[in-house]
Amino acid sequence: MGNKRDEKRAELRKRLIEAAEDQISQQGIDGLKARAVTAQAGCALGALYNAFEDLDMLIMHVNSRTLARLGAALRSALPEQETSPEEVMQALATRYVDFACENHKLWIALFEHRPPEGHEIPEWHRQDHAVLIEVIVAPLKQLRPDLDDQALVLRSRTTFAAVHGVVLLALQGRFVGVPMQDLRQEVSALVSAMTRGAHLAV
Amino acid sequence: MGNKRDEKRAELRKRLIEAAEDQISQQGIDGLKARAVTAQAGCALGALYNAFEDLDMLIMHVNSRTLARLGAALRSALPEQETSPEEVMQALATRYVDFACENHKLWIALFEHRPPEGHEIPEWHRQDHAVLIEVIVAPLKQLRPDLDDQALVLRSRTTFAAVHGVVLLALQGRFVGVPMQDLRQEVSALVSAMTRGAHLAV
């Protein structure tokens, strides 16, 4: 049986992912270089292309890891006992902002990575993004019991994207982004307005 | 006087910007190549670096042009006669979505361009982004007469960023983005919720 081979292979992939995560967290996604990452992982340049299809694939593995951590952070922000949907939304948004700030470059990498045209993102990686919206569905359902499941998922995506937009422009340091010192305040105000507005809707 | 020189210089810069705009609008910002752009502009490779500091600078000129067009589009969406602030917001958001769809890759380039670390974005280009938020201040002031000017500008940024986030994730085709066919509907719902919610706030 190919036991030692599989072990070594898994070992190397792990080392490469860790090295890539390290590079990205320090230098950003554009600072990830094949030579630096293989040097840090202790293998030859070409070994990377045996372990992964290409650099983009390696980035996706790093991003899936970040998404898993982010998903855990969001789920752990859900209140134990029953609370108002607005409070749940606020807790989720706050945790999202915290995670983004504490994992700045890894979080940015989630949304700045764009595989070259023609390279389809594999389904397993696409699905890993679901953690971003699945926690929103329940509180939104309380606010909008009138919406059917499909509309609820759609509105969850919209709600996430709205908060996300504010955080993204801020953490990217864009001219139109809100200053970091105002970010939590503004996100909170947005969530408040969205939940009140949603509750009113007919 | 250096008349002919200045003329030729301006001419070349214009040709380069147009060629770059053409490349970006067709192939996206990652498809912009120095050799292709100089070939299309009818000059030598090195001439680009006489006309502009580097490729990033050329991109910024293209982006400033796109921002100017976008600003004009937004201003022309403002209703002639007095209307409710919510209607103004809806008109602006709709126009924003329309522009983004009709100028897909040029619009995407506005937010996917990230100059390498250490390269500061020049002030003239930063300021060109102001068109994105300055149209929002007036209707927001009607919704929230209690906010002072500084808070109004801040909330305008937040409001823009929220709508922007929904459009960006959709047009980037991200997993968590809303499908293009639902985009207008969802943006409208978001604006509706935000304006109603804002109006309620104390």
Added chain:
DNA sequence: AGAATTAAATGAACAATGTTCAAGAAATAG
């Protein structure tokens, strides 16, 4: 107008980087 100076145009050369591949090493199977 003609010489001297300044600026621009050119494309070969360089550096950085992702990816491939032929040759050798290691693991597995027979």
Added chain:
DNA sequence: CTATTTCTTGAACATTGTTCATTTAATTCT
């Protein structure tokens, strides 16, 4: 123990942004 399969290696290649010495054009000075 041999044969086969797989992995490892780093040199080589392709692409791309950028620089630079040389040539050419425009401007200034006398």
